[in-house]
Amino acid sequence: MPVASDPRGLPIWRRRTTRQEWALWLGWLALVALFAVCWRLMTENTIWAFVFDAPRQALDIGSRMLPPRWSYVDQLWRPLWDTLNIATLGTLLAVLLAVPVAFLAANNTTPSRRLVRPVALLVIVASRSINSLIWALLLVAVLGPGIAAGILAIALRSVGFIGKLLYEAIEEIDGAQVEAITATGASPAQIIDYGIAPQIMPAFAGITVFRWDINIRESTVLGLVGAGGIGLQLESSLNTLAWPQVTVILLIILATVIVSEWVSARVRAAIT
Amino acid sequence: MLRLEHLAKRYPTGDLALDGVSLTIDAGQVVALIGPSGAGKSSLIRCVNRLIEPTAGRVFLHGVEITGLGRRRLRRVRRRIGMIFQEFALVERLTVMENVLSGRLGYVPFWRSLLRRFPPADVEAAFGLLERVGLAEFVDKRADALSGGQRQRVGIARALAQNPQLLLVDEPTASLDPKTARQIMRLICEICAERRLPAIINSHDVRLAAMFVHRIVGLRAGQVVFDGPASALNDDVLTRIYGAEDWGTPGLDTPEEEEEEEDEGADGGDAALRPDLDRQRLAGLAG
Amino acid sequence: MTAGAPRPAATRHWRRPPLIKDRRRRYGLYGAAVAYLVAALATVEINWQRIADGLDRGWRFVEGFLAPNFSHRWDDILLGMEESLTMTVTATAVGILISLPIAIGAARNLSPPPVYLVCRAIIAVSRSLQEVIIAIFFVAMFGFGPFAGFVTLSFATIGFFAKLLAEDIEDIDESQAEAxxxxxxxxxxxxxYAVLPQVMPRIIGLSLYRLDINFRESAVIGIVGAGGIGATLNTAIDRYEYDSAAAILILIIVLVMAAEYASSHVRRWVS
Known part of the structure; x- marks a missing residue:
C-alpha cells in the first residue's frame, strides 16, 4: 500500500509499497555484501606497502618520462604505418568474413533457424568474447611474430562485433520491401541485392567505420605480444626502461587515436 | 484464366484466414475484394503468388497449377504476376528507375541486376512506364524523396515492368489521402482496361471500389459471402459482409471529395465509369 | 532539360547515378584506395616458412579446443578466474560511483563551464588510452597483481560510463527539469527529481554493459601483470599447453555468454 499512516492516524505518502521498499533495500544490501566479499578476495595477496608507495612511484616514473626524446619519432613512422595497416586490413578481412556470418545469423535471412543460426551465433559470441590481444597471443604462437598475426587477430575479434551489429540491423529491416522484390520473381541473390542490401547499407558503413576506429586503438598495443605495429617499440622501450621514448610513443598513439576518431565521426556523419 | 479451388490458409497461431475460397477470374476482368479487416483479403492475394503458402486448395493461372510448383518454376510464374502494395513497398534507398527495373528481376541474370546493366529494351520500357504514370522527370530521384501518390505510381510502374498476366493489388489507396486515392485507383483501372489485364484489388473502401470496379467479391471470416456486380451492393449485402455495426457509421464520407473532378479534367468523371451506381445511397452506407 | 525535340525513343540509356558526382574526385578516390591497398599489402611481410612450421602448432591448438584440459591447471585457472571476477565487480562498482558525479559535471545542461571542461578532460584522458597501456603504468605503480588490475579497470570505466551517461543527461526531456x-x-x-529518474534505466543498462566489458578486459590486462585469468592464459600459451589454454578460452566464452544472457534478463526486468 503506497499510503501508510503515521502514529496519529494521518496518511503518509510513500513512493513505494513496504514490500517493494524491503526488496529494494535487500537488493542494495546484497550488492554491498558482494562488493565486500569481492574486495576481500581480491586484496588477499595485495602488498599494501606497494600500494601506499604508489604516489611516490608515479612521481618517479613521471620525472623519468620527461623530457620526451623527440628525436625518437624518426624511428616510429614505419611502426605507425604498420599499425594503420593492421587496423585497416584487419577490418577489411573482418568485413569479408562478417557479412556472410551476419546473414546466416539473422532470423529473417538464415537458411535454418535450428541448425545454421546457432552456429553463426556461436561464432559471433566466441569472437566477441576474446579480446584482440588474446587472439594475437595465440596467433603469434602459431604463425610467429609479425604483422600477419596482428591483422588476423584484429579480423578475428572484429568478425563478432561487426557480425552482431549487422545481423541486428538485418533483423530490423522492413519486410514489405523484401516481399515486394520476392513477388517480382527475383532469385534469392537478387532479393539480397535489391530488397535487403539497400536497407542495411547505412548501418553497415557506420558499423565498419566505427570498428575501424576501435581497431586503430587496439592495434597500437598488439606489438606488446609481438604482433607488429607501434606496440613493439613500446614493449622494447619499456623493457629497456627508456621512459623518454615511452612518452613519445604514447603521444604518437594519442595523436593517432584522435585523428582516427575524427575521421570516423566525420564519415559516420556523412553517411546518415 | 485465374482459378482458385477451395483455397484455405490456417496460420501456425491457429487463425483460419481462408476457409475454402473458390473463385474464377476471366481474362481482362477486374475484381474488387472487399471485407472487414482480418477477413482474409490480404492472405488471399498472397496465396495466389505463394508469398504465403496455402494450407489447402489449388490455384491455377492459365491452366498451370501454381500450388505445387518447385522454387524455380514458382519464380517463373511470379514474374508474370504484378503486385501493388498498401505501403507501396518501394525499396526506399534505391532510385525510382531501380525500383521500376526491379520488376525485371525475374527475367535478367544476376550479374545484370547486380551491375544495374539491364537490357536496353527493359530500360526503354521502364522509361515508357514512368511516362505513362506521369513520373518521367523523377527517374534518378530516390524513392524516399517522393510523396505517397508518387510512390504508388512507381509501385504501379514496377508491377507493369514485369509485363504481367495478372495484377494483385493490396489496399492500393489505404495510405493515401482521398483525392490521391481516387487518382491512383483510376490509374490502375485504366491500365487494366488498356492492357486487358485481369486484376484482384483488395480494398477496405467499398465506395471507391464500387465506383471503379464492376465485379465485387465480399469476403468475411475467410469465406466468400458475396460475388456480384457493384450495382447489386445494397444494405443486405453490406450487412452480410461487414455485420450490422461494422459499416453503419455515417459521416465518414466527406462531401468535398465529390468536387475532385475538376483536377482530373478530361476523363469524364466517375459517373461516366459507373453510371448505374447509386452513389448517394452508397455514400450513406459505407465509409 | 535541354530544349528542342525529345531524343528518339530507342536511344534512351540509363546508368545508376554514381555515389560521388564529380568524375575526377570519384576516380581520384578509387585510385587512392587501390594505391593504399597495394602499398599496405606490399609492406606486409609474410614468412611462409614460419607459417608452415606454425601450422602444426595451429593444429594442436584446434585439437586442444576439441579436447580442452581443465584439470591440468585447474588450481591456476580457479585463482585466475577468482581474481578476474572479483576485480571486475569491485572495479565496476568503484568506477561507476566515481563516474556519476563526473557525468553530471560533464553534462552541458547542468554544469557551469569550468566544471564541464574539467570533467570532459578527465573523460578524454581515460578514454584515449588503451586499458593495456594504463595497466602497464598501474602495475609499475602498485606492483603486480589484481590490485593494479582493479585500478586500471576502475579508471577505464570512468571514461566509458561518464561519457555515455553525460550524453544521456544532455538529452533528457528539458520540460521535466523546467517543471x-x-x-x-x-x-x-x-x-x-528531474534528472535521475529519467536516466535511471540507462544507468542500469550501462552498468551491466560495463560489467561485461570489464570482465573481458580483465582477461587481457593479466598479460602485462595486472592479475586475473589473462596471466594464467599467458603462462599456458607460453608453455605451449594449448589444451589448457583452450580450456581457459572456453571458460571465458561461457562466462561472457552467461553474463550477456543474465544482463538481458535484468534489463527486461528493470524496464
Whole structure:
C-alpha cells in the first residue's frame, strides 16, 4: 500500500509499497555484501606497502618520462604505418568474413533457424568474447611474430562485433520491401541485392567505420605480444626502461587515436 | 484464366484466414475484394503468388497449377504476376528507375541486376512506364524523396515492368489521402482496361471500389459471402459482409471529395465509369 | 532539360547515378584506395616458412579446443578466474560511483563551464588510452597483481560510463527539469527529481554493459601483470599447453555468454 499512516492516524505518502521498499533495500544490501566479499578476495595477496608507495612511484616514473626524446619519432613512422595497416586490413578481412556470418545469423535471412543460426551465433559470441590481444597471443604462437598475426587477430575479434551489429540491423529491416522484390520473381541473390542490401547499407558503413576506429586503438598495443605495429617499440622501450621514448610513443598513439576518431565521426556523419 | 479451388490458409497461431475460397477470374476482368479487416483479403492475394503458402486448395493461372510448383518454376510464374502494395513497398534507398527495373528481376541474370546493366529494351520500357504514370522527370530521384501518390505510381510502374498476366493489388489507396486515392485507383483501372489485364484489388473502401470496379467479391471470416456486380451492393449485402455495426457509421464520407473532378479534367468523371451506381445511397452506407 | 525535340525513343540509356558526382574526385578516390591497398599489402611481410612450421602448432591448438584440459591447471585457472571476477565487480562498482558525479559535471545542461571542461578532460584522458597501456603504468605503480588490475579497470570505466551517461543527461526531456525548477527546487533536488529518474534505466543498462566489458578486459590486462585469468592464459600459451589454454578460452566464452544472457534478463526486468 503506497499510503501508510503515521502514529496519529494521518496518511503518509510513500513512493513505494513496504514490500517493494524491503526488496529494494535487500537488493542494495546484497550488492554491498558482494562488493565486500569481492574486495576481500581480491586484496588477499595485495602488498599494501606497494600500494601506499604508489604516489611516490608515479612521481618517479613521471620525472623519468620527461623530457620526451623527440628525436625518437624518426624511428616510429614505419611502426605507425604498420599499425594503420593492421587496423585497416584487419577490418577489411573482418568485413569479408562478417557479412556472410551476419546473414546466416539473422532470423529473417538464415537458411535454418535450428541448425545454421546457432552456429553463426556461436561464432559471433566466441569472437566477441576474446579480446584482440588474446587472439594475437595465440596467433603469434602459431604463425610467429609479425604483422600477419596482428591483422588476423584484429579480423578475428572484429568478425563478432561487426557480425552482431549487422545481423541486428538485418533483423530490423522492413519486410514489405523484401516481399515486394520476392513477388517480382527475383532469385534469392537478387532479393539480397535489391530488397535487403539497400536497407542495411547505412548501418553497415557506420558499423565498419566505427570498428575501424576501435581497431586503430587496439592495434597500437598488439606489438606488446609481438604482433607488429607501434606496440613493439613500446614493449622494447619499456623493457629497456627508456621512459623518454615511452612518452613519445604514447603521444604518437594519442595523436593517432584522435585523428582516427575524427575521421570516423566525420564519415559516420556523412553517411546518415 | 485465374482459378482458385477451395483455397484455405490456417496460420501456425491457429487463425483460419481462408476457409475454402473458390473463385474464377476471366481474362481482362477486374475484381474488387472487399471485407472487414482480418477477413482474409490480404492472405488471399498472397496465396495466389505463394508469398504465403496455402494450407489447402489449388490455384491455377492459365491452366498451370501454381500450388505445387518447385522454387524455380514458382519464380517463373511470379514474374508474370504484378503486385501493388498498401505501403507501396518501394525499396526506399534505391532510385525510382531501380525500383521500376526491379520488376525485371525475374527475367535478367544476376550479374545484370547486380551491375544495374539491364537490357536496353527493359530500360526503354521502364522509361515508357514512368511516362505513362506521369513520373518521367523523377527517374534518378530516390524513392524516399517522393510523396505517397508518387510512390504508388512507381509501385504501379514496377508491377507493369514485369509485363504481367495478372495484377494483385493490396489496399492500393489505404495510405493515401482521398483525392490521391481516387487518382491512383483510376490509374490502375485504366491500365487494366488498356492492357486487358485481369486484376484482384483488395480494398477496405467499398465506395471507391464500387465506383471503379464492376465485379465485387465480399469476403468475411475467410469465406466468400458475396460475388456480384457493384450495382447489386445494397444494405443486405453490406450487412452480410461487414455485420450490422461494422459499416453503419455515417459521416465518414466527406462531401468535398465529390468536387475532385475538376483536377482530373478530361476523363469524364466517375459517373461516366459507373453510371448505374447509386452513389448517394452508397455514400450513406459505407465509409 | 535541354530544349528542342525529345531524343528518339530507342536511344534512351540509363546508368545508376554514381555515389560521388564529380568524375575526377570519384576516380581520384578509387585510385587512392587501390594505391593504399597495394602499398599496405606490399609492406606486409609474410614468412611462409614460419607459417608452415606454425601450422602444426595451429593444429594442436584446434585439437586442444576439441579436447580442452581443465584439470591440468585447474588450481591456476580457479585463482585466475577468482581474481578476474572479483576485480571486475569491485572495479565496476568503484568506477561507476566515481563516474556519476563526473557525468553530471560533464553534462552541458547542468554544469557551469569550468566544471564541464574539467570533467570532459578527465573523460578524454581515460578514454584515449588503451586499458593495456594504463595497466602497464598501474602495475609499475602498485606492483603486480589484481590490485593494479582493479585500478586500471576502475579508471577505464570512468571514461566509458561518464561519457555515455553525460550524453544521456544532455538529452533528457528539458520540460521535466523546467517543471521541477519552477517549484523552486535546489540544484540537488533538481538532480534527484528531474534528472535521475529519467536516466535511471540507462544507468542500469550501462552498468551491466560495463560489467561485461570489464570482465573481458580483465582477461587481457593479466598479460602485462595486472592479475586475473589473462596471466594464467599467458603462462599456458607460453608453455605451449594449448589444451589448457583452450580450456581457459572456453571458460571465458561461457562466462561472457552467461553474463550477456543474465544482463538481458535484468534489463527486461528493470524496464
Amino acid at each position: 521541477i525548477r519552477a517549484t523552486g527546487a535546489s540544484w540537488l533536488q533538481l538532480i534527484t
